[in-house]
Amino acid sequence: MINQHQNLATVVNTTQGSYPVIVGRDVVDDLGLELNNIRLNGRAFLVADEVMFPNPIRRVQEALERGGYATHVLALEIGEVNKNLETVQIVYDWLADLRVERGDIIVAMGGGVTGDLVGFVAATWLRGIAVVHVPTSLAAMVDSSIGGKTGVNIPNGKNLIGAFHQPKLVLQDIGHLKSLPAREMSAGWAEAVKHGLILDANLLDTFERLAPQMKALEGDEPVAAIRRSVAIKAEIVSADEFETGDRRVLLNYGHTIGHAIEKVSGYGTYLHGEAVAIGMMAAAVISERLDMINNELLDRQRRVLESYDLPTSAIGLNIDEIIDATKSDKKSRGGTIRWVLLEGPGQATTRTDVPEEIVREAVQSIRA
């Protein structure tokens, strides 16, 4: 069904069908043709973060129209502060006004928040219609655009509301990264490096050796590394679509403490990827204290993260607050924390028996 394709990074296999992830330069111009290839009909409804406005959005619209799709565009400000049901309602109203039907297509263009929110709209409009992701941030490319997780916040918590809704296609144009702020690029590299740390020692080597080229987005290596990082995410999602097994949880390396740092510091102080970088340091310290890895790998992880301008410690953390926050993590089961830890480069595992004093030591170690 899915053709060989020079820009094809991977195919994700799910209970809702298989879908290609295309990663390359200028691939956005082929969006309409790619939708033809996977035999989608209907009209296209492009919902874009207006930070992209107007030229990149216009370019996507034209690509859709070249594929023969009647296209409507809604550009709106989408950020963590309005990633909520009120914004969802605004998109619902737009879809209702245009009488969007089951055979139509929603295209989500923007960063991770856009993909989460627009994906949720697509998951719940007429009980689910086709969605295509065009992620424009590095974090969305290597992480959130793949795997069908959608979500919005309610006052009580982040991403408490959502659905699993797999896209029909994910199209990632490296060109979109050129306008991304440096801090957001670094936050994206954190997730990509994470994939190397937990599952692919070769990818970790590449990120370590080629940091300058990666950061400059020059040559073929960054594209290849993003494709590989995407493929790792896809492999995990294909093996454990609903996070019910032992596989998908590995992607949460650095996230238990990372989420706690975001929560305690007030969301917005750290970008998600920055908090995850610090959280990975804490997780590596725990791994080292439990004799699962040696001190050398701990230092190596720190150097790699720092070479992508990521923080590896945080100022003024309150240890008790951080530990409390880890206990209310969404992934907890019956109050037990499932720690994702390292056993070696490219090798992660889970443990539920981490003594609280070792967690305290680890949190202590990441206080700047």
Add this chain to the structure above:
Amino acid sequence: MINQHQNLATVVNTTQGSYPVIVGRDVVDDLGLELNNIRLNGRAFLVADEVMFPNPIRRVQEALERGGYATHVLALEIGEVNKNLETVQIVYDWLADLRVERGDIIVAMGGGVTGDLVGFVAATWLRGIAVVHVPTSLAAMVDSSIGGKTGVNIPNGKNLIGAFHQPKLVLQDIGHLKSLPAREMSAGWAEAVKHGLILDANLLDTFERLAPQMKALEGDEPVAAIRRSVAIKAEIVSADEFETGDRRVLLNYGHTIGHAIEKVSGYGTYLHGEAVAIGMMAAAVISERLDMINNELLDRQRRVLESYDLPTSAIGLNIDEIIDATKSDKKSRGGTIRWVLLEGPGQATTRTDVPEEIVREAVQSIRA
């Protein structure tokens, strides 16, 4: 996995797993044990339409506790007028306060609106948690509790928002029907009779012969007929879970005109099942005009529906308004109406080539 069970009406097979539908008298007392049987753990969160308050709700709570489930109860008024995102938010807030986790269970107890709304909450809480339906109206038992459709209304339209989220168990206690108003019982029989009309001539015969026993809910026949009606719905859902094929649409027999009548008359004038009964008459007239059935079956359908005290005509319909309303039906594809029509007793099919003048004649024929 699923044991033989004297009250087991059917098993529904879906991509989200298989689940039993249990139909009987006093089966509600076994709810906790049934959840044990399907190996559900976690706490139970019972959301009930407060019209059931307090004794039947207390009885379900006690059954859950006997099964070993720590149980919390939220009883609230749930009706078509508040089947919306505001009510969804109320339930979300309750779940958030109690820190409901992925391994917990939501139990939805009430009529079709309750199942739709609480099912939607379960579909979207933490990207989907287990839901168990305890439908207490006949329409919910034979129709809406089976098949995983959930939905809420937005100002622009009914059920525009929703998700497919299959339950883990559906438990139907005939005893709950004793307090159901007569009009609602009739509306439920409309859907049950529909299953006979479209797919099971024997069931149609049973409903025709035994109307008095059915309506009195006496003896074994009503329980057996409800089980058979449930099994027909389950067969269709198992064959065409997402309504993408040609099978599930058959359940919409009578619904194209039925929905139009509800819309034009103002929701609430007719119960859904009543509007469907009238809509089935219009669909049978179309079938007869297209020489798909003879006049005898048309009359027979009318007599059966009337024996369950269902309307077969509506006062003061505006034909143009009805025809306009059919064109905006949610199931339309590119503006084409897919009519579900009869070819014989227990035999339905779809047609997209019905001339508008025949539709006009049919609508004319159902004006009282």
